[in-house]
Amino acid sequence: MSSPTEVSPLYQVLDAPAEPGAPPASPLPTPDLLRLYRGMVRIRTVDSRMLNLQRQGRIGFYGTATGEEAAVVGSGCAFEPRDWIFPALRQGGIALLRDYPLDLYVAQCVGNSADLLRGRQMPCHYSDRRIHFVSWSSVIATQLPHAVGAAMAARLRRDPVVCGAYLGDGATSEGDFHVAMNFAGVYRAPVVFVCQNNQFAISVPIERQTASAGIAVKAAAYGFEGVRVDGNDVLACYLATRKAVDKARAGGGPTLVEAVTYRRGGHSSSDDPSRYRDERVTEEWARRDPILRFRRWLEARGLWNDPEEERFQTEVKSAVDEAIRRVEAAPPVDPGSMFEDVFAEMPAQLRAQRREALGE
Amino acid sequence: MAILTVLQAVNAALKQEMRRDDRVVVLGEDVGKNGGVFRATEGLYDEFGSDRVLDTPLAESGIIGTAIGMALYGLRPVPEIQFLDFIYPAFDQIVNELAKFRYRSGGQYPAPVVIRSPYGGGIRGGHYHSQSSEAYFAHTPGLKVVIPSTPYDAKGLLASAIRDEDPVLFLEPKRIYRTVKAEVPDTEYTVPIGVARIAREGRSCSIFCYGAMVHVALEAAEKAKEKGTEVEVVDLRSLVPLDEEAVLASVRKTGRAVVLYEAPRTGGFGAEISALIAERALEYLEAPIVRVAGFDTPFPYTLEHVYMPDARRVLAAVDRVMNF
Structure with missing residues (x-):
């Protein structure tokens, strides 16, 4: 058990020393390794293209996961398709891992008639029931009790389903985080909390969120395990989360996984981090880039090379561009749709208000 | 027909709906073994067990937040907030999450939760056992607000609320919990929501x-x-x-x-x-x-x-x- 005042060591895989004389062992089959790598490259490419769209005024807002791709993809791949994901702002890449079409990803940000959410949420609030990717609000930590409740329901229905509850470091200050951790502990719910500790909640650093030594240690107070992982080591993120998911599915209760990483960009397209932090630190973190680190690891084992890289990047870029082209060609949302889905059936008051809005 | 109080009618509706639909679960503070501080959930724990009648930790936002997750997954949770005066810790979960889930997900994630809560004055309850704060919730698009005044309606409206596809705040006037009695059919019936x-x-x-x-x-x-x-x-x-x-x-x-x-x-x-x-x-x-x-x-x-x-x-x- 780690002490509240002493930071526990990071779990790492990529930089772990090999046994002397032994060939470098691979913890996963090659297709799984490549899925992790491609997943990270895909998000970075998509993020860069979407941020450009925002800068051009074609979407209203965007939040990237730049520098945090290992935490997103490593943990995200550890869940199975039947598991439910309760995301926060930077987990759109997990939807893509679960075969969420790029068109829907782009359409959610554009908010026109191609959008599954009918233009009702700001960009980056992806949700798609078919891939068990649940809708979330911009209020921090509120999705965490939902994840616990869904996990309790899955167990009641005898479904072998695990819920992934995602949060950032700032969320650990919210009441709903503690409430969710407490309920999860008391009911031993099949839920895995994944905290992407990227060191900042907009401008406020982790030291102003908590006096505890990291976040994983907080799990002890709720009666379950917390693990602290190098969030820029995709294999560590995958293996630690996988272990937690397997444990939850087997009835072993919840786990809190803290992926220690760094938010290299602004909080969102509306943020300028140079106002509140020393960007030399950002440059240091860029040297520990999760994609480059894993690429070197794969290349050292002959599993990836420059032509593969070039081919894959070109493929993703053109897929994103095609998706953008198709989505932007779709018409805007129908104004009358604003009154739908408030209730299962539209009450008389809303029917009257719709007539008023449409000038009928 | 039996003569029931409002409270007994609420209890009858809960039993009826839990027998009818195994997706219906009850959760809240003291609702299990104790049967609720007013006894509205009396007998449920013995009949349906701890899987479906959950004594929760003392945290209203957790009660509503986990109920939302259960509803998203496909259950029909009926959380109890012990007194309406205690609902404010869950206010965000109700107005920002529960009420907006269907809408913000483009209709993909309905959240049919029925929040039961005793409300109102007249029982010498002071500031924190007497409030009548229905207006905050009636001001929230996406949330139904239902208030019975008779035993017949308490049973019929609660049954309708539990079968409803939308979230419902079901407010029980505790001042008349035991003072108003009337004949209530033993058989199943519903009273439609939205009809005065x-x-x-x-x-x-x-x-x-x-x-x-x-x-x-x-x-x-x-x-x-x-x-x-x-x-x-x-x-x-x-x-x-x-x-x-x-x-x-x-x-x-x-x-x-x-x-x-x-x-x-x-x-x-x-x-x-x-x-x-x-x-x-x-x-x-x-x-x-x-x-x-x-x-x-x-x-x-x-x-x-x-x-x-x-x-x-x-x-x-x-x-x-x-x-x-």
Whole structure:
């Protein structure tokens, strides 16, 4: 058990020393390794293209996961398709891992008639029931009790389903985080909390969120395990989360996984981090880039090379561009749709208000 | 038929719906072994077990937050908030999450949660066991607000709420939990949400009310009759959706409206009723609309009898609209 005042060591895989004389062992089959790598490259490419769209005024807002791709993809791949994901702002890449079409990803940000959410949420609030990717609000930590409740329901229905509850470091200050951790502990719910500790909640650093030594240690107070992982080591993120998911599915209760990483960009397209932090630190973190680190690891084992890289990047870029082209060609949302889905059936008051809005 | 109190009718509805549908689960503080502090959930734990009747940790936002997750997954949770005064820690989960889930997900994730909560004054409960804060919730798109005033409606409306596809805040007037008794069918039935009830017919003036105030209105109506005034009492039963046509039809008939609610007067739901009448039935009014409500003070403890609307105040309002 780690002490509240002493930071526990990071779990790492990529930089772990090999046994002397032994060939470098691979913890996963090659297709799984490549899925992790491609997943990270895909998000970075998509993020860069979407941020450009925002800068051009074609979407209203965007939040990237730049520098945090290992935490997103490593943990995200550890869940199975039947598991439910309760995301926060930077987990759109997990939807893509679960075969969420790029068109829907782009359409959610554009908010026109191609959008599954009918233009009702700001960009980056992806949700798609078919891939068990649940809708979330911009209020921090509120999705965490939902994840616990869904996990309790899955167990009641005898479904072998695990819920992934995602949060950032700032969320650990919210009441709903503690409430969710407490309920999860008391009911031993099949839920895995994944905290992407990227060191900042907009401008406020982790030291102003908590006096505890990291976040994983907080799990002890709720009666379950917390693990602290190098969030820029995709294999560590995958293996630690996988272990937690397997444990939850087997009835072993919840786990809190803290992926220690760094938010290299602004909080969102509306943020300028140079106002509140020393960007030399950002440059240091860029040297520990999760994609480059894993690429070197794969290349050292002959599993990836420059032509593969070039081919894959070109493929993703053109897929994103095609998706953008198709989505932007779709018409805007129908104004009358604003009154739908408030209730299962539209009450008389809303029917009257719709007539008023449409000038009928 | 059996003679049931409002409380026993609530309990009967819960049992009926839990037997009918194994997706229905009950959760909250003390709802399990203890059967709830008012005994509304008595017997459920023994019959349905700890899987479906959950004693939760003491955290209202957790009760509602986990209930939302259960509903997203496909259950029909019926969380209890022990007193409506304790609901505010869950306010964000209710207004920002529960009420908006269907909408914000483009219809993909309905969240059919029924929040039951005893509310209202008249039991010497002071600031924190007496509030009537329905207006906060009626102001939230996506949330239905239902309030029974009789044992028959308590059973029938709660059954409807549990079968409803949308989230419902089901407010139980605790002042009449045990004092109002009536015949309630043993058999299954529902009362539709969004339909008002004429609790007493009259042609002289209308009183619009809900919850425990229905009985205050009926008492006042009986006294008014001695002076030859025929008061109509309209029990709204559901604030959202509101049966506007029932309100307007009654005003068109009587030409006089008293709006009665025990919440603080300013911004209370009765203001919405007043505005509705003023906007759509002004030409029928023989007198200005008069509101009888709680006062704009925190709910008092020892001076509760001064704060709560009673038959005397309602009669004074009836006199005002009759003698304008």
